[in-house]
Amino acid sequence: xxxxxxSGKEVAAQLREQIKNDAADLTDKGITPGLAVVLVGDNPxxxxxxxxxxxxxxxxxxxxxxxxxxxxxxxxxxLQIVEDYNNNPSIHGILVQLPLPEQISETKVIExxxxxxxxxxxxxxxxxxxMTGQETFLPCTPFGIIKMLExxxxxxxxxxxxxxxxSNIVGKPVGQLLLNNNATVTYCHSRTKNLSEMTKQADxxxxxxxxxxxxxxxxxxxxxxxxxxxxNRKDDGKLCGDVxxxxxxxxxxxITPVPGGVGPMTITMLLHNTVLSAARIYEKSHSQ
Ligand code: NAP
Numbered sequence: 218x219x220x221x222x223x224s225g226k227e228v229a230a231q232l233r234e235q236i237k238n239d240a241a242d243l244t245d246k247g248i249t250p251g252l253a254v255v256l257v258g259d260n261p262x263x264x265x266x267x268x269x270x271x272x273x274x275x276x277x278x279x280x281x282x283x284x285x286x287x288x289x290x291x292x293x294x295x296l297q298i299v300e301d302y303n304n305n306p307s308i309h310g311i312l313v314q315l316p317l318p319e320q321i322s323e324t325k326v327i328e329x330x331x332x333x334x335x336x337x338x339x340x341x342x343x344x345x346x347x348m349t350g351q352e353t354f355l356p357c358t359p360f361g362i363i364k365m366l367e368x369x370x371x372x373x374x375x376x377x378x379x380x381x382x383x384s385n386i387v388g389k390p391v392g393q394l395l396l397n398n399n400a401t402v403t404y405c406h407s408r409t410k411n412l413s414e415m416t417k418q419a420d421x422x423x424x425x426x427x428x429x430x431x432x433x434x435x436x437x438x439x440x441x442x443x444x445x446x447x448x449n450r451k452d453d454g455k456l457c458g459d460v461x462x463x464x465x466x467x468x469x470x471x472i473t474p475v476p477g478g479v480g481p482m483t484i485t486m487l488l489h490n491t492v493l494s495a496a497r498i499y500e501k502s503h504s505q
Contacts, residue, residue, distance in 0.1 A: 219466060219467070220465070220467075220469035220470055220475070221369075221470065221471050221472075222466075222473070222474055223309070223369055223444075223471050223472065223474060224467070224477060224478075225361070225473060225476070225477055225478040225480060226237050226244070226477070226481045226484045228365050228369075228481075229361075229367045229481035229482050231368070232364065232394075232485050232489065233273070233277055233401055233427070233488065235448060236277050236485070236488045236489055237276070237278055238490055239269060239492045239496070240277055240484065240492050240495075243492065243495050243499060244278060246499060248308075248365035248495055248498070248499045249280050249289070249495075250278075250279045250280065250309050250310070250491050250492045250494070250495035251269070251280040251281070251282065251307045251309050251310070251491075251495070252262055252274050252279055252280070252281045252282070252283060252308070252309070252310040252311075252336065252487075253281075253282045253305070253308045253310070253312070253315065254267055254271065254281060254283050254284070254312050254315045255295070255298060255311070255312070255314065256283060256284070256285050256286070256314050257286045257287075257288065257290055257295065257313075257314070257317055257318060258286075258288035258318055258324065258343075259288065259322060260316070263314045263316075264317075265269070265441045266314060267283065267314055268410075269484055270312070270333045270360045270435055270484055271283060272486060273484045273485075273487075273488060274491070277488045277492075278342075279473065279488060282308065284298060286298070287338040287490070288318055289320075290318075290321075290492040291321075291458050292321045292322060292326075292461065295317075295321055295326060296326065296329050299311060299326060299329045300329065302334070302426065303329075303330070303334060305329040306476050307339035308334065308399040309334060309336075309491055309494040309495040309498055310334055310336030310487070310490060310494050311330050311335070311336070312336060312337050312487065313326050313330070314380035321380040327339045327340055328340060328341065328402075332353075332491070333349070333497070333498070334358055334494060335354050335485070336354055336355060336357075336487060336494055337356065337490075338353065338354040338355050338356035338357065338390070338490070339352070339356060339385070339386065343356075343388070344356075345387075347393060347397075348393055349392065350397055351361070352387060352494050354392045354490045354493070354494070355390070355394065355480075355490075356386060356390045356484070357483045357484070357486040357487045358386065358387050358389040358391070358446065358479060358482075358483045358486075358492065359391035359393075360386060360394070360489075361482025361483050361485060361486045361493060362391055362394075362423065362444050362446070362479060362482065363391075363394050363395070363398065364475070364482060364485075364486065365444070365478075365479070366442070366444075367379070369420070369471060371442055371471060373395055373398035373399060373421070374399035374400065375399065375400070375401075376400045376401070376420040376421050377400070377401045377403070377418055377419050377420050378395045378400040378401070378402050378403070378423065378488070379402075379403045379404075379405060379410075379415055379416050379418065379421070379422050379423070380389065380392040380395070380402060380403070380404050380405065380423045380425065380427030380431070380452045380499040381406070381412070381416070381423065381426050381459070382405075382406065382423075382426050382446070383406045383421070383425075384425065386405075387425040387446055388406075388423075388425045389404075389406065391423055391425065392404055392423075394466075395421070395423075395480075400421065403415060403418075403419070404465030404476055409481055412436065413435060413436045415441075416434065416437065417436065418430065418470070419436050419437075419441055420438075420440075420441060421441065421442045421444070422437065422441055422442070422443050423444045423446065424443070424444070424445050424447055424458065424459035424460050424461045425447065425459070425486050426447055426448065427447055427448075427449060427459065428459055429440040429450075429451055429456055429459070429492065430449075430451040430459065430460060430462075431459055432445075432457070432459055433460070433461040433464040434461075434463060434464040434465055434468045436469050436470060437465060438468070439467070439468055440468075440470040440502045441468065441469050441470065442470060442472075443465050443469040443472040444473050444478070444479065444481065445458035445459055445460040445462070445471070445474070445478055446458075446459065446479050447475065448475065448476075448480065451489045452497055454482040456475060456476050457475055458473075458475030458478070460472070460473075461474070461475060462477075464496065467476075475492055
Protein backbone atom coordinates (compact mmCIF):
# COMPACT_ATOMS: atom_id res chain seq x y z
CA UNK A 218 0.00 0.00 0.00
CA UNK A 219 1.34 3.45 -0.85
CA UNK A 220 0.71 5.94 1.92
CA UNK A 221 -1.13 9.20 1.42
CA UNK A 222 1.31 12.03 2.03
CA UNK A 223 -0.11 14.66 4.39
CA SER A 224 1.16 18.01 3.18
CA GLY A 225 1.62 20.19 6.24
CA LYS A 226 2.33 22.99 3.79
CA GLU A 227 -1.14 22.72 2.26
CA VAL A 228 -2.97 22.29 5.57
CA ALA A 229 -1.00 25.26 6.95
CA ALA A 230 -1.86 27.42 3.93
CA GLN A 231 -5.60 26.77 4.44
CA LEU A 232 -5.40 27.58 8.14
CA ARG A 233 -3.34 30.71 7.49
CA GLU A 234 -6.12 32.12 5.27
CA GLN A 235 -8.54 31.85 8.20
CA ILE A 236 -5.99 33.32 10.61
CA LYS A 237 -5.42 36.24 8.24
CA ASN A 238 -9.17 36.92 8.08
CA ASP A 239 -9.46 36.76 11.88
CA ALA A 240 -6.48 39.12 12.27
CA ALA A 241 -8.07 41.56 9.79
CA ASP A 242 -11.39 41.47 11.71
CA LEU A 243 -9.57 42.31 14.93
CA THR A 244 -7.62 45.10 13.23
CA ASP A 245 -10.95 46.55 12.02
CA LYS A 246 -12.10 46.54 15.64
CA GLY A 247 -8.97 48.51 16.60
CA ILE A 248 -6.77 45.72 17.97
CA THR A 249 -4.03 44.45 15.67
CA PRO A 250 -2.63 41.15 17.00
CA GLY A 251 0.98 41.68 18.09
CA LEU A 252 3.77 39.16 18.63
CA ALA A 253 7.09 39.88 20.38
CA VAL A 254 9.94 37.55 19.55
CA VAL A 255 13.09 37.63 21.65
CA LEU A 256 16.28 36.23 20.16
CA VAL A 257 19.40 35.88 22.30
CA GLY A 258 22.79 35.33 20.64
CA ASP A 259 23.63 34.30 17.13
CA ASN A 260 22.60 30.65 16.77
CA PRO A 261 21.96 30.28 13.01
CA UNK A 262 19.10 27.77 13.47
CA UNK A 263 17.36 30.04 16.00
CA UNK A 264 17.85 33.04 13.72
CA UNK A 265 16.33 31.17 10.80
CA UNK A 266 13.28 30.07 12.89
CA UNK A 267 12.80 33.65 14.08
CA UNK A 268 12.99 35.02 10.53
CA UNK A 269 10.37 32.47 9.46
CA UNK A 270 8.08 33.57 12.28
CA UNK A 271 8.49 37.25 11.41
CA UNK A 272 7.73 36.64 7.73
CA UNK A 273 4.68 34.47 8.48
CA UNK A 274 3.37 37.08 10.94
CA UNK A 275 3.62 39.84 8.36
CA UNK A 276 1.80 37.71 5.78
CA UNK A 277 -1.02 37.06 8.26
CA UNK A 278 -1.44 40.73 9.16
CA UNK A 279 0.08 40.27 12.61
CA UNK A 280 2.34 43.00 13.95
CA UNK A 281 5.64 41.50 15.04
CA UNK A 282 8.53 42.94 16.96
CA UNK A 283 11.95 41.34 17.14
CA UNK A 284 14.11 42.01 20.18
CA UNK A 285 17.69 40.90 19.52
CA UNK A 286 20.01 40.55 22.49
CA UNK A 287 23.70 39.68 22.70
CA UNK A 288 24.84 36.19 23.80
CA UNK A 289 26.16 37.63 27.11
CA UNK A 290 22.94 39.41 28.11
CA UNK A 291 22.15 38.98 31.81
CA UNK A 292 19.18 37.01 33.05
CA UNK A 293 17.97 40.10 34.92
CA UNK A 294 17.88 42.16 31.73
CA UNK A 295 16.04 39.46 29.79
CA LEU A 296 13.45 39.03 32.57
CA GLN A 297 12.90 42.80 32.57
CA ILE A 298 12.31 42.77 28.80
CA VAL A 299 9.76 39.97 29.20
CA GLU A 300 8.01 41.95 31.98
CA ASP A 301 7.89 45.01 29.72
CA TYR A 302 6.20 42.94 27.01
CA ASN A 303 3.77 41.53 29.60
CA ASN A 304 2.70 45.13 30.25
CA ASN A 305 2.75 46.31 26.61
CA PRO A 306 -0.83 46.59 25.28
CA SER A 307 0.26 46.25 21.61
CA ILE A 308 1.76 42.82 22.31
CA HIS A 309 -0.55 39.81 22.69
CA GLY A 310 1.97 37.01 22.34
CA ILE A 311 5.52 36.66 23.69
CA LEU A 312 7.99 34.10 22.40
CA VAL A 313 11.52 33.72 23.69
CA GLN A 314 13.42 31.59 21.20
CA LEU A 315 15.07 28.59 22.87
CA PRO A 316 17.74 27.47 23.62
CA LEU A 317 19.13 30.24 25.79
CA PRO A 318 22.77 30.71 26.86
CA GLU A 319 23.77 28.95 30.07
CA GLN A 320 23.79 32.05 32.31
CA ILE A 321 20.02 32.28 31.81
CA SER A 322 17.48 29.92 33.36
CA GLU A 323 14.96 28.88 30.70
CA THR A 324 12.54 27.91 33.46
CA LYS A 325 12.67 31.40 34.99
CA VAL A 326 12.16 33.04 31.61
CA ILE A 327 9.20 30.83 30.70
CA GLU A 328 7.62 31.38 34.11
CA UNK A 329 8.00 35.16 33.76
CA UNK A 330 5.92 35.26 30.56
CA UNK A 331 2.33 36.14 31.47
CA UNK A 332 0.12 33.04 30.91
CA UNK A 333 -2.27 35.43 29.08
CA UNK A 334 0.45 36.00 26.44
CA UNK A 335 2.08 32.56 26.51
CA UNK A 336 1.50 31.75 22.83
CA UNK A 337 4.19 29.03 22.89
CA UNK A 338 2.18 27.21 25.59
CA UNK A 339 5.28 26.34 27.65
CA UNK A 340 4.31 28.07 30.93
CA UNK A 341 3.52 25.54 33.70
CA UNK A 342 0.07 27.16 34.06
CA UNK A 343 -0.63 26.58 30.34
CA UNK A 344 0.59 22.98 30.64
CA UNK A 345 -1.53 22.37 33.74
CA UNK A 346 -4.59 23.77 31.98
CA UNK A 347 -3.93 21.57 28.94
CA MET A 348 -3.65 18.50 31.19
CA THR A 349 -6.89 19.27 32.95
CA GLY A 350 -8.68 20.04 29.67
CA GLN A 351 -9.15 23.76 30.39
CA GLU A 352 -8.99 26.62 27.91
CA THR A 353 -5.38 27.66 27.37
CA PHE A 354 -2.72 28.12 24.68
CA LEU A 355 -1.68 24.73 23.34
CA PRO A 356 2.01 24.24 22.49
CA CYS A 357 2.46 24.89 18.78
CA THR A 358 4.07 21.69 17.44
CA PRO A 359 1.72 19.26 19.27
CA PHE A 360 -1.28 21.46 18.44
CA GLY A 361 -0.21 21.49 14.77
CA ILE A 362 -0.04 17.68 14.74
CA ILE A 363 -3.58 17.38 16.12
CA LYS A 364 -4.83 19.92 13.54
CA MET A 365 -3.25 17.91 10.73
CA LEU A 366 -4.94 14.72 11.92
CA GLU A 367 -8.27 16.57 12.15
CA UNK A 368 -7.92 18.13 8.70
CA UNK A 369 -7.28 14.66 7.22
CA UNK A 370 -10.31 13.26 9.11
CA UNK A 371 -8.09 10.79 10.95
CA UNK A 372 -10.00 9.61 14.01
CA UNK A 373 -8.04 9.63 17.26
CA UNK A 374 -10.78 8.24 19.50
CA UNK A 375 -10.19 4.61 20.41
CA UNK A 376 -6.91 4.45 18.45
CA UNK A 377 -3.63 3.32 19.95
CA UNK A 378 -1.10 6.13 19.57
CA UNK A 379 2.57 5.48 20.27
CA UNK A 380 4.64 8.61 20.88
CA UNK A 381 8.40 8.20 20.58
CA UNK A 382 10.01 10.97 22.61
CA UNK A 383 9.03 12.56 25.93
CA SER A 384 10.36 16.11 25.72
CA ASN A 385 8.38 18.88 27.39
CA ILE A 386 7.87 20.71 24.10
CA VAL A 387 6.84 17.86 21.79
CA GLY A 388 6.58 14.29 23.10
CA LYS A 389 4.78 14.78 26.43
CA PRO A 390 2.26 17.39 25.24
CA VAL A 391 1.39 15.61 21.98
CA GLY A 392 0.65 12.45 23.98
CA GLN A 393 -1.55 14.48 26.33
CA LEU A 394 -3.47 16.04 23.42
CA LEU A 395 -4.00 12.60 21.87
CA LEU A 396 -5.31 11.42 25.24
CA ASN A 397 -7.60 14.48 25.42
CA ASN A 398 -8.90 13.29 22.04
CA ASN A 399 -9.65 9.84 23.50
CA ALA A 400 -6.73 7.92 22.03
CA THR A 401 -4.95 5.27 24.11
CA VAL A 402 -1.40 6.54 24.45
CA THR A 403 1.94 4.80 24.95
CA TYR A 404 5.15 6.80 25.40
CA CYS A 405 8.51 5.44 24.27
CA HIS A 406 11.92 6.97 24.93
CA SER A 407 15.63 6.17 25.01
CA ARG A 408 15.19 3.60 27.80
CA THR A 409 12.32 1.78 26.12
CA LYS A 410 13.13 -1.85 25.45
CA ASN A 411 12.07 -3.37 22.11
CA LEU A 412 10.92 -0.13 20.52
CA SER A 413 9.64 -1.85 17.39
CA GLU A 414 7.45 -4.21 19.46
CA MET A 415 5.74 -1.10 20.83
CA THR A 416 5.42 0.80 17.58
CA LYS A 417 4.11 -2.25 15.73
CA GLN A 418 1.01 -2.10 17.93
CA ALA A 419 0.29 1.51 16.98
CA ASP A 420 -2.50 2.86 14.83
CA UNK A 421 -0.80 6.26 15.04
CA UNK A 422 2.98 6.69 15.42
CA UNK A 423 4.39 10.08 16.39
CA UNK A 424 8.18 10.18 16.00
CA UNK A 425 9.74 13.03 17.99
CA UNK A 426 13.22 11.74 18.62
CA UNK A 427 15.81 13.76 16.71
CA UNK A 428 17.62 10.75 15.19
CA UNK A 429 17.81 10.53 11.40
CA UNK A 430 15.51 7.88 9.91
CA UNK A 431 15.49 5.49 12.89
CA UNK A 432 11.91 4.44 12.18
CA UNK A 433 11.19 2.32 9.09
CA UNK A 434 8.67 -0.20 7.76
CA UNK A 435 9.87 -2.85 10.25
CA UNK A 436 8.53 -0.64 13.09
CA UNK A 437 5.03 -0.32 11.65
CA UNK A 438 1.89 -2.30 11.33
CA UNK A 439 0.07 -2.20 7.99
CA UNK A 440 -2.02 0.97 7.65
CA UNK A 441 -0.44 2.95 10.50
CA UNK A 442 -0.61 6.76 10.44
CA UNK A 443 2.93 8.14 10.73
CA UNK A 444 3.69 11.68 11.88
CA UNK A 445 7.35 12.62 11.64
CA UNK A 446 8.36 15.52 13.87
CA UNK A 447 12.12 15.03 13.54
CA UNK A 448 14.35 17.59 11.87
CA ASN A 449 17.78 16.10 11.32
CA ARG A 450 20.70 16.70 8.98
CA LYS A 451 22.14 13.75 7.09
CA ASP A 452 25.88 13.50 6.41
CA ASP A 453 25.32 15.12 3.00
CA GLY A 454 23.66 18.11 4.75
CA LYS A 455 20.14 17.25 3.57
CA LEU A 456 17.24 17.68 5.97
CA CYS A 457 15.47 14.49 7.00
CA GLY A 458 13.03 13.24 9.61
CA ASP A 459 13.12 10.49 12.22
CA VAL A 460 11.33 8.24 9.74
CA UNK A 461 12.73 6.57 6.65
CA UNK A 462 10.07 8.05 4.39
CA UNK A 463 10.47 5.69 1.43
CA UNK A 464 10.40 2.51 3.47
CA UNK A 465 7.68 3.60 5.89
CA UNK A 466 5.45 4.77 3.00
CA UNK A 467 5.14 1.16 1.89
CA UNK A 468 3.26 0.22 5.08
CA UNK A 469 1.68 3.43 6.34
CA UNK A 470 -1.78 4.67 5.35
CA UNK A 471 -0.81 8.33 5.95
CA ILE A 472 2.63 9.86 6.40
CA THR A 473 4.08 13.34 6.81
CA PRO A 474 7.19 14.37 4.85
CA VAL A 475 10.25 16.26 6.12
CA PRO A 476 10.45 19.05 5.13
CA GLY A 477 6.89 20.20 4.42
CA GLY A 478 5.09 18.22 7.15
CA VAL A 479 4.96 19.22 10.80
CA GLY A 480 7.31 22.23 10.37
CA PRO A 481 4.89 24.60 8.60
CA MET A 482 2.15 23.66 11.09
CA THR A 483 4.25 24.79 14.07
CA ILE A 484 4.52 28.39 12.85
CA THR A 485 0.86 28.35 11.83
CA MET A 486 -0.28 27.46 15.32
CA LEU A 487 1.90 30.25 16.73
CA LEU A 488 0.02 32.70 14.48
CA HIS A 489 -3.26 31.08 15.55
CA ASN A 490 -2.40 31.47 19.24
CA THR A 491 -1.36 35.12 18.78
CA VAL A 492 -4.66 36.00 17.10
CA LEU A 493 -6.54 34.01 19.75
CA SER A 494 -4.73 35.93 22.48
CA ALA A 495 -5.64 39.29 20.92
CA ALA A 496 -9.28 38.13 20.59
CA ARG A 497 -9.37 37.06 24.25
CA ILE A 498 -7.88 40.36 25.40
CA TYR A 499 -10.40 42.25 23.21
CA GLU A 500 -13.35 40.22 24.58
CA LYS A 501 -12.18 40.75 28.15
CA SER A 502 -11.87 44.51 27.73
CA HIS A 503 -15.33 44.72 26.11
CA SER A 504 -17.13 42.54 28.64
CA GLN A 505 -16.29 44.80 31.57
P1 NAP B 1 14.60 16.10 22.65
O1 NAP B 1 14.26 17.05 23.74
O2 NAP B 1 16.02 15.80 22.35
O3 NAP B 1 13.84 14.72 22.97
C1 NAP B 1 14.09 13.58 22.22
C2 NAP B 1 13.35 12.40 22.82
O4 NAP B 1 13.66 11.24 22.06
C3 NAP B 1 13.74 12.10 24.26
O5 NAP B 1 12.58 11.87 25.03
C4 NAP B 1 14.61 10.85 24.16
O6 NAP B 1 14.47 9.98 25.25
C5 NAP B 1 14.02 10.19 22.94
N1 NAP B 1 15.00 9.31 22.28
C6 NAP B 1 16.29 9.60 21.95
N2 NAP B 1 16.87 8.56 21.34
C7 NAP B 1 15.93 7.59 21.27
C8 NAP B 1 15.92 6.28 20.76
N3 NAP B 1 17.01 5.75 20.17
N4 NAP B 1 14.78 5.57 20.86
C9 NAP B 1 13.68 6.07 21.44
N5 NAP B 1 13.64 7.33 21.95
C10 NAP B 1 14.75 8.07 21.87
O7 NAP B 1 13.95 16.55 21.28
P2 NAP B 1 12.62 17.41 20.94
O8 NAP B 1 12.83 18.84 21.28
O9 NAP B 1 11.42 16.70 21.48
O10 NAP B 1 12.63 17.28 19.35
C11 NAP B 1 12.55 16.03 18.71
C12 NAP B 1 12.77 16.24 17.23
O11 NAP B 1 11.73 17.06 16.71
C13 NAP B 1 14.07 16.96 16.87
O12 NAP B 1 14.55 16.46 15.65
C14 NAP B 1 13.63 18.40 16.67
O13 NAP B 1 14.47 19.12 15.80
C15 NAP B 1 12.28 18.19 16.06
N6 NAP B 1 11.34 19.30 16.25
C16 NAP B 1 10.65 19.71 15.16
C17 NAP B 1 9.71 20.72 15.27
C18 NAP B 1 8.95 21.14 14.06
O14 NAP B 1 8.31 22.16 14.09
N7 NAP B 1 8.97 20.36 13.01
C19 NAP B 1 9.48 21.34 16.51
C20 NAP B 1 10.19 20.87 17.62
C21 NAP B 1 11.11 19.84 17.48
P3 NAP B 1 14.96 10.37 26.75
O15 NAP B 1 13.90 11.27 27.29
O16 NAP B 1 15.01 9.07 27.46
O17 NAP B 1 16.28 11.05 26.62
